[in-house]
Amino acid sequence: MTSMMELKHGQNGTKMKAGVCFFVAAYSKQIQKKCREDIVAVENFSKRYYDIFDTRRHDIEKFYQAQAKLVWNGTELDGSSTIAKYLIALPPTRHNIYALDFFPMNDLFPNEAKTFQVFVSGAVVYGSPE
Secondary structure: OOEEEEOOEOOOOOOEOOOOOOOOOOOOHHHHHHHHHHHHHHHHHHHHHHHHHHHOHHHHHHHOOOOOEEEEOOEEEEOHHHHHHHHHOOOOEEEEEEEEEEEEOOOOOOOOOOOEEEEEEEEEEEOOOO
16 A cells, blocks of 8 residues: 655645545555554654754754664765764755655564655755745
């Protein structure tokens, strides 16, 4: 099952409204409910992540596991503290999310907490707002 969500923004680009999930008629009510719950979870996580990134970047390390790996514009970063240090050093940002697409990854990680691969489409502005 693939879940898709679009985020619509208010005039100021910061207000997210309800997501949209596409269902096949054969899916049970239980699966549809789970899909809606997943949409809310991914939407809330993404909003929190980019809000923290833009306004309280010193807290960004909390979003990464200790052994996390990240490639940022070709720079390989290992570990949550290394990732946080690198991201904190970036200039101020303002993110606008236009759309999210996500896929459950539980088949690959059956013994882990619920895991999603999330694709984010949007825009980022670097530098101080004028």
